[in-house]
Amino acid sequence: MKRIGVLTSGGDAPGMNAAIRAVVRKGIYHDLEVYGIYNGYAGLIEGNITKLELGSVGDIIHRGGTMLRTARCEEFKTPEGQAKGIEQLKKFGIEGLVVIGGDGSFQGALRLTEQGFPTIGLPGTIDNDIPGTDFTIGFDTALNTIIEAIDKIRDTATSHDRTYVIEVMGRDAGDLALWAGLADGAESILIPEETHEMEQIIERLNHGLERGKKHSIIIVAEGVCSGLEIGKQIQEKTKLDTRVTVLGHIQRGGSPSAFDRVLASRLGARAVELLLEGKAGRTVGVQNSKLVDHDIQDILTSKHTLDLNMYRLSQELSI
Template sequence: MKKIAILTSGGDAPGMNAAIRAVVRTALHNGIEVMGVERGFYGLINGELKPMDRNSVSDIVHKGGTILKTARLETFKDRAVQEKAAQVLRIFGIEGLVVVGGDGSFHGAAKLSELGINTIGIPGTIDNDLAYTDFTLGFDTAVDTVVEAINKLKDTSASHERCSIVEVMGRHCGDIALYAGIAGGAELVVVPEKPYSVNDVVKLILEGRSRDKHHYLIVMAEGVGGAKEMAEEIEEVTGLETRITVLGHIQRGGSPSSADRILAAKFGHRAVELLMEGKTSRVVGIRDNHIIDMDIHEALAMENVFDEKLLTIAQEIS
């Protein structure tokens, strides 16, 4: 293995830069040239590649986003587009590719592997929605960002005796809502994995009133939907002023947490090791605090198992 490339794809996640840094410096330490692909698969098919050295990744470990930029490319599902991407990599003499992203990015990496390019995937997505790994890159930072916002909302909510509904990211996976809800002391966490009833929410508030409680915090994953309807029902039945706060893309940005920086270092280092071993179509992850790797198809086929115990904890300590 003499030359490899790295790209970031899909939604950005805090820690991507730290992963880029780890891949570049691990490769250079082992005498391997590195090229950075700008704008993900879109940039790859357009030949947007540049050489990277140690200085290219200086002072980026603490930065959010990705210095290589990212983009989505729906047409990468087409075989002709995949073949063009593989051809570009061969023209540049690249033997291995590290792809940092989520499940869509991994599907693209798998297709390139079928075309003879050694590919390794690093899970970079704040949703934590890849079942094969306990945690994905960026998740810890996103949770910290939500908790910081919750802390501030609780102050104003208590002052005005309001109910605050905080909508966080998570279309199909409620991990950000669940973890942030516990860490932020929410009275209720609503996730797409478990059905909920507005009547149960109203009952919770009415029971709290009997304990002389007059402000509430509800954390809801965006995939659940119905925040507006819930707020209206709460106000109509309880008379409690209810406000909705949608945190949106603020959860993607910001300096990565120390946990995400360390995870990025481990993921990036292992990705280069796998390429040096001649491996392809693999993804790295963490399970039971150990760095693992597995076949990319097996990883994508695994179904998410929701942490029922953690939700029980959230309910019992709320």
């Protein structure tokens, strides 16, 4: 193998640039030519491909987003779109590909592998919803962004004796909400993995009032429902002064944390090693601090699980 490519697909995540840098420099270290594919699978179909040098990935390890940019591409889900992509890879003489993204990106990587084109997937998503790895690239940074926001909101909640409902991202996974809620001592955490009754939320709020508590923080994962709806119900049922904050896409931005930079660097380098070992259709991850790789088909058919012991702990500590 002499030439490999790298692309980022789906939603951006802090640390993607560190992963790109690792793929490029690890590849060049092993005398490979490395090509960057811009705008994800859409750019692959269009042939938006450029050879990357050592300097091409200089000064990016600390930057959020992705220098290769990203896009969602419906056309690549079709056999015709995949054929166009493979044609472009052959045109540039690219013999292996590293795809950085979430489960949708991995679906594209699987299609390429099935058609005989070696592809390795790197889990890059703030949602932390990819099986086979304890953490995904971007999760830690997004988590710290949320925590910083909650800390600031708590200041004003304390000053005005208010109840704040904060909606965070995560799609159908509650990792961001759970970790942020536990880290910030939220009174209630609503996650998709657990059922929730409004009566229980109200009961916890009333219990806090009875012991003299003047303000409360409630974290809602977007996969549960709208934070605005939760805030409306609380206001109606308790008459408490309630405000709602939807953090939105601020959670995707910002300089990646040290953890995400190191994680992305380790995973990116390992992806190149797998290609050089003749492996294909694998995803790279970290479990118990050790690098692992799994069959991409197994990852796509597995279900992401959340540590519900942490959820129970959050309830015990917020009495």
